[in-house]
Amino acid sequence: MKLALSIGLTLVGLSAMAQPLAIASLQEPVSVEPIDSMAPAAADGAEVKYVNYLAFDTSLIPCSDLYDYSWDSLHLDQPKVQPGDTSVAVTLSLVESECSYHHPCNGPITSNFGWRRYRMHKGIDIDLHTGDSVYAAFDGVVRIAKYNYGGFGHYIVIRHYNGLETLYGHLSKRIAVPNQTIKAGEVIGLGGNTGRSTGSHLHFEVLYRGCQINPNKIISFTEHSLKIDSVDLDITDFKYTAKYASGAPNPNGMLYYRIRSGDSLWRIGKRYGTSVDRLCRLNGISRNTTLRIGRRLRVR
Numbered sequence: 001m002k003l004a005l006s007i008g009l010t011l012v013g014l015s016a017m018a019q020p021l022a023i024a025s026l027q028e029p030v031s032v033e034p035i036d037s038m039a040p041a042a043a044d045g046a047e048v049k050y051v052n053y054l055a056f057d058t059s060l061i062p063c064s065d066l067y068d069y070s071w072d073s074l075h076l077d078q079p080k081v082q083p084g085d086t087s088v089a090v091t092l093s094l095v096e097s098e099c100s101y102h103h104p105c106n107g108p109i110t111s112n113f114g115w116r117r118y119r120m121h122k123g124i125d126i127d128l129h130t131g132d133s134v135y136a137a138f139d140g141v142v143r144i145a146k147y148n149y150g151g152f153g154h155y156i157v158i159r160h161y162n163g164l165e166t167l168y169g170h171l172s173k174r175i176a177v178p179n180q181t182i183k184a185g186e187v188i189g190l191g192g193n194t195g196r197s198t199g200s201h202l203h204f205e206v207l208y209r210g211c212q213i214n215p216n217k218i219i220s221f222t223e224h225s226l227k228i229d230s231v232d233l234d235i236t237d238f239k240y241t242a243k244y245a246s247g248a249p250n251p252n253g254m255l256y257y258r259i260r261s262g263d264s265l266w267r268i269g270k271r272y273g274t275s276v277d278r279l280c281r282l283n284g285i286s287r288n289t290t291l292r293i294g295r296r297l298r299v300r
């Protein structure tokens, strides 16, 4: 822990010197360990703040105003575009003198952004070999670097000066640490197959205020370059989120329901005019399967 912290501080120091935007240094220790462990941790006697902490100079944080001055090292989707919020309309300059672009890794796409059979795939999968370098797409500051057992495995989230965030999942090794300033093209980790992944690949997401947008809107994954210099985002870019939240049918005509406390298959079936047997068939479960609160159940 102590070693990791000192490395993190050094990296930030060096990066800060390398670019004029990052002028301040860290004031307090920050949490650089995976936060999944519930054990309280302290470094050098200081309290480690885990959620919504602003433990380092706030002038380092890119686009604070766009993000309600939050800097959350735990939660990917905070703050979040609310489904149906039609006031979301923004034009972002993707590259400026202080923010260039570098392709995260140059392999072919193995799975695109969009609806898969049962769920929304909110990123793009790029083929790679375990150990291949993964590069920061734009300049920015690392917000999250942690391990997520059931999902992204080792992953990193960077907030960029252009207002977007990018996520890099299933890494075999994390190199960048939270609060580290980073330039486009810097190696932030090594590709791998950790978390919920079959076969080594990079799961790459582009987000605005906690919601994924289609990376193809701004990036050419065949040319390995940016398509446009600035991007207009509005609520139509997050339409899938609204559908997902409201339970409206997705483009494949399926309907999903999020399981709540007190639900039973019989109850859900009654609400959606379907039978318990059909619910079991649609979801590959039996009548005796325990319904886990928060999980999605296909009802049509």
Ligand SMILES: [Zn+2]
Pocket (backbone or CB within 6 Å): 111, 121, 123, 124, 125, 202, 203, 204
């Ligand atoms: Zn993926």
